[in-house]
Amino acid sequence: MVRRSKGTRSKTRQVLRKRPRERGQPPTTRILQTFEEGEKASIIIDPSIHKGQPHRRFYGLTGTIVGKQGEAYLLDVKCGNKKKTLIVRPEHLRKQLA
Numbered sequence: 001m002v003r004r005s006k007g008t009r010s011k012t013r014q015v016l017r018k019r020p021r022e023r024g025q026p027p028t029t030r031i032l033q034t035f036e037e038g039e040k041a042s043i044i045i046d047p048s049i050h051k052g053q054p055h056r057r058f059y060g061l062t063g064t065i066v067g068k069q070g071e072a073y074l075l076d077v078k079c080g081n082k083k084k085t086l087i088v089r090p091e092h093l094r095k096q097l098a
Helices: none
Strands: 040-043 062-069 072-079 082-088 093-095
Touching: 040 072, 062 082
Parallel strands: none
Antiparallel strands: 040 062, 040 093, 062 072, 072 082
């Protein structure tokens, strides 16, 4: 028998997939976008950029920006009854409309 793969991107064939017209590198504005502390942001993982990617279980969740760590942002997300702090680069975040 073959051993099962247990990587961080396992079982993500449908989740981490781009639509045909979205293929390739993202626009520069998405990489250079900035967030302020206390602002809401949604996690939409860009599969073409592996650096600063959160785990797939957080895909689609919305959290609050708490701070900055290098190029990445610290994001507080509620996962069940716990509050978790994620380190996510701006390519994988979208501003939440108020």
